[in-house]
Amino acid sequence: MAERKDYYRILGVDRNATQEEIKKAYRQKVKEWHPDRHRENKEQAEQKFKEIQEAYEVLSNPEKRKLYDNLGFVPDESTAYAGSGQRGSSTGDIFEDFFGNGFGMGEHISDIFDTFFGTGGGRSRSSRKNFAREKGDDIHVAVTLKLEEILYDVKKVIEYTRYEECSHCNGTGAENGNSFETCPRCNGNGVIREEQKSFFGSFVRTYTCPTCNGVGKIISRRCSYCAGSGKVTKRERIEVTIPAGVPDNYTMKVRGKGNAGKYGGPYGDLIIQVRVLPDERFIRKGSDLETEISISYLKAVLGGTIKIPTLEGYIEEKIPEGTNPGTVLRFRNIGLPELGGGKRGDLYVRINVIINKPSRKEKKNSEAITRRNTC
Ligand SMILES: [Zn+2]
Ligand SMILES: [Zn+2]
Structure with a gap:
C-alpha cells in the first residue's frame, strides 16, 4: 500500500527542486546512507536507503512526481514499487559509476544490490538504442x-x-562530448518494465524509456x-x-x-x-527573346534606320521601304545562351506602326498622292 511519505524531505530538496537538483540530492543521500558505511546500524541504513530509492523513483519521474504532488502519494498502479520484490530495474549502473571507483568497494557492490533488489534486474542491453544520428535540415x-x-x-x-x-x-x-551517465529511470536498459496489478491479475508492461528515448543514457552535464x-x-x-x-x-x-x-x-x-526577374522589354521563350518596337507610318512607308534593344545595348538596323505592321525581324545569336553557356538563341523583333495625326504639310502631300492614285 502506498504510504504517505515526504519524498522531498527524504531527499532533502525543495518542493520545486529541478530534476538536476533531485538527482544531485539523491546521489548525495545514497552515498551517505549506503549500508556499507553503516555496519553498526545496518538495518536502519537499509531502511533509509530504500526510502531514498523510493523517493527518487517518484520524484525523478515527472508523471509520478505530479501524481505525488497532487495526491500526496503515488497510486499502486503507477509505481514499480507496488507490492514486493519489484525493485528489479533500479539504479545499478549509476552506483557502479559512483562507488566503483571512488570508494574502494567495487567488488561487493553488485552483491549488495542483488540482495537488495533481488535478481529481477533485467540488465540485458539488447533493446538499448543509440543516439540516432540524423541529417540536418536543408x-x-x-x-x-x-x-x-x-x-x-x-x-x-x-x-x-x-x-x-x-x-x-x-x-x-x-560537456566535452563525454558527459553522459546511465539513465536513472530505466537504469540504462532503454526500456521500462512495470508490473501492473489489476483485477484480473498482474502483468508486466514494457515500454521505451521516455527519459532517454530508449538510449539508456542521458547527458549528465x-x-x-x-x-x-x-x-x-x-x-x-x-x-x-x-x-x-x-x-x-x-x-x-x-x-x-x-x-x-x-x-x-x-x-x-x-x-x-x-x-x-522579368524584363519589361523582352519576353523570354527558352533561349530566344521577343520584343516589339514602334515606328512611325512614314518610316514604315519610306524605310530607314531603327533602334533595337538587346541585352547588350541598342543596335541600329535598316528596314526597307514599305515595311508592314506586324512584320517580325529575326536577329540570330543575340538571344540568351542555352543553360551552361551554349549556343545563343535569337531575338525576334515585331514592328508596330503608329498612325498619328499628320502635320499640315504631310496632309497636303498625302492628299496629292491619294488624288493621283485614284485618278
Ligand atoms: Zn556543445
Ligand atoms: Zn532511460
Missing part, C-alpha cells in the same frame, strides 16, 4: 538575377545563418558552449557560380552547407532557388 535561400545577368556565368555571394556542430562537444550536447543543443549558430558566406542561361526557378544544391545534423549526423544542404 536551408533554402533565393537569389534574384536580372535577365542581362544570365548572359554569362555569374558569381553571387550568399550570406546566411546556419547551425554548425558545436566543436566543444562534437554535436553531442554533453550540458555542454557549456551550446547549452546542450549540440549546435551553434554561425554566419555563413559562400560564393556560388550560377550558370549562364539559367531558367527562372532553377534550383541549385550546395551539399553539406545546411544545418548541422543531430548527434553527429551529416549536415543538410543549402538549396538555392534562382529567380530571374
Whole structure:
C-alpha cells in the first residue's frame, strides 16, 4: 500500500527542486546512507536507503512526481514499487559509476544490490538504442538575377545563418562530448518494465524509456558552449557560380552547407532557388527573346534606320521601304545562351506602326498622292 511519505524531505530538496537538483540530492543521500558505511546500524541504513530509492523513483519521474504532488502519494498502479520484490530495474549502473571507483568497494557492490533488489534486474542491453544520428535540415535561400545577368556565368555571394556542430562537444550536447551517465529511470536498459496489478491479475508492461528515448543514457552535464543543443549558430558566406542561361526557378544544391545534423549526423544542404526577374522589354521563350518596337507610318512607308534593344545595348538596323505592321525581324545569336553557356538563341523583333495625326504639310502631300492614285 502506498504510504504517505515526504519524498522531498527524504531527499532533502525543495518542493520545486529541478530534476538536476533531485538527482544531485539523491546521489548525495545514497552515498551517505549506503549500508556499507553503516555496519553498526545496518538495518536502519537499509531502511533509509530504500526510502531514498523510493523517493527518487517518484520524484525523478515527472508523471509520478505530479501524481505525488497532487495526491500526496503515488497510486499502486503507477509505481514499480507496488507490492514486493519489484525493485528489479533500479539504479545499478549509476552506483557502479559512483562507488566503483571512488570508494574502494567495487567488488561487493553488485552483491549488495542483488540482495537488495533481488535478481529481477533485467540488465540485458539488447533493446538499448543509440543516439540516432540524423541529417540536418536543408536551408533554402533565393537569389534574384536580372535577365542581362544570365548572359554569362555569374558569381553571387550568399550570406546566411546556419547551425554548425558545436566543436566543444562534437554535436553531442554533453560537456566535452563525454558527459553522459546511465539513465536513472530505466537504469540504462532503454526500456521500462512495470508490473501492473489489476483485477484480473498482474502483468508486466514494457515500454521505451521516455527519459532517454530508449538510449539508456542521458547527458549528465550540458555542454557549456551550446547549452546542450549540440549546435551553434554561425554566419555563413559562400560564393556560388550560377550558370549562364539559367531558367527562372532553377534550383541549385550546395551539399553539406545546411544545418548541422543531430548527434553527429551529416549536415543538410543549402538549396538555392534562382529567380530571374522579368524584363519589361523582352519576353523570354527558352533561349530566344521577343520584343516589339514602334515606328512611325512614314518610316514604315519610306524605310530607314531603327533602334533595337538587346541585352547588350541598342543596335541600329535598316528596314526597307514599305515595311508592314506586324512584320517580325529575326536577329540570330543575340538571344540568351542555352543553360551552361551554349549556343545563343535569337531575338525576334515585331514592328508596330503608329498612325498619328499628320502635320499640315504631310496632309497636303498625302492628299496629292491619294488624288493621283485614284485618278
Ligand atoms: Zn532511460
Ligand atoms: Zn556543445
